[in-house]
Amino acid sequence: MPYTADDLNHPELQTRIEAAAAFRAQGSAALPELVSALSNAQEEVRWRAAATIGYLGDPAGIPALVAAGHGAAYELKINCVWGLGQIGSAQAIPALVEIIHAGDGESPDIRYDAALALLRLGHAAELHQALHSESEATYRVAHAALAAAPYL
Numbered sequence: 001m002p003y004t005a006d007d008l009n010h011p012e013l014q015t016r017i018e019a020a021a022a023f024r025a026q027g028s029a030a031l032p033e034l035v036s037a038l039s040n041a042q043e044e045v046r047w048r049a050a051a052t053i054g055y056l057g058d059p060a061g062i063p064a065l066v067a068a069g070h071g072a073a074y075e076l077k078i079n080c081v082w083g084l085g086q087i088g089s090a091q092a093i094p095a096l097v098e099i100i101h102a103g104d105g106e107s108p109d110i111r112y113d114a115a116l117a118l119l120r121l122g123h124a125a126e127l128h129q130a131l132h133s134e135s136e137a138t139y140r141v142a143h144a145a146l147a148a149a150p151y152l
Contacts, residue, residue, distance in 0.1 A: 005037035008048035020052050028058045035061065038068040038076075046072075047079040054083025059091050066095045078110055085117025093118065097126050103137040111137070115145030119152055 007019035023030040034056070037049035050068060053061040062084060069080035081099060084092035099106060099114035118126055130142035 005033055005040060005045055005049055006042070008037065008052070009042050009044040016048070020048065020055075023052050024055050027056060028060065031056060031058055031061055035064040038064055043073065043075060047075040050076060050079035050083050054079070054086035057087050059087055059089035062087060062089060062091045062095070066092075069095075074107060074110070077107075078113060081110055081113045081117065085113070085120050088121065090121065090123075093121060093123055093126070096121075100127070100130055100141055101133070101135070101138050103135040108137070108141060111141040112144060115141050116148065116152065119145055119149050124149065 003015075003019035003022045007015055010016050010019065023034060031053065034049045034053050037045050038053075040046050040049070046068070050065060053065060065080040065083045065087075069077045072080065081096070084096060096114040096118050100111050100118070102111060115127055115130075118124070124146065127142040127146050130138050131146075133139050133142070
């Protein structure tokens with residue numbers, strides 16, 4: 001059965017799971033439809049598309065995740081940040097660093113997720129530098145992520 005991005009918010013859980021799996025199975029070929037879904041009218045479709053882009057692991061999805069995350073609601077933004085880390089490309093580092101330095105203007109959860117993504121990408125140096133930030137919010141997120149590093 002062919003799936004569309006709207007199936008990422010199908011009423012039946014099994015259909016949602018199958019749709020996400022079908023997009024992942026398509027690999028990079030699914031990227032255009034998923035990128036388009038980042039602006040879908042349904043919030044659930046948007047954040048599930050962001051997560052699925054992360055699962056694809058294609059660095060070509062990074063600009064779309066960065067753009068979709070700017071000014072987005074929590075659900076979409078956290079999945080965009082998670083997707084940036086999941087893709088595993090150094091191309092995401094500037095966006096992740098910007099997020100951890102957003103201070104109180106950004107949710108602590110989102111900043112922490114960005115910090116963990118930097119660690120998974122092997123960029124703890126940015127977090128060590130953030131320990132010297134004048135922003136307490138930036139210091140706290142860097143400290144918390146570095147404390148969690150041995151468990152990643």
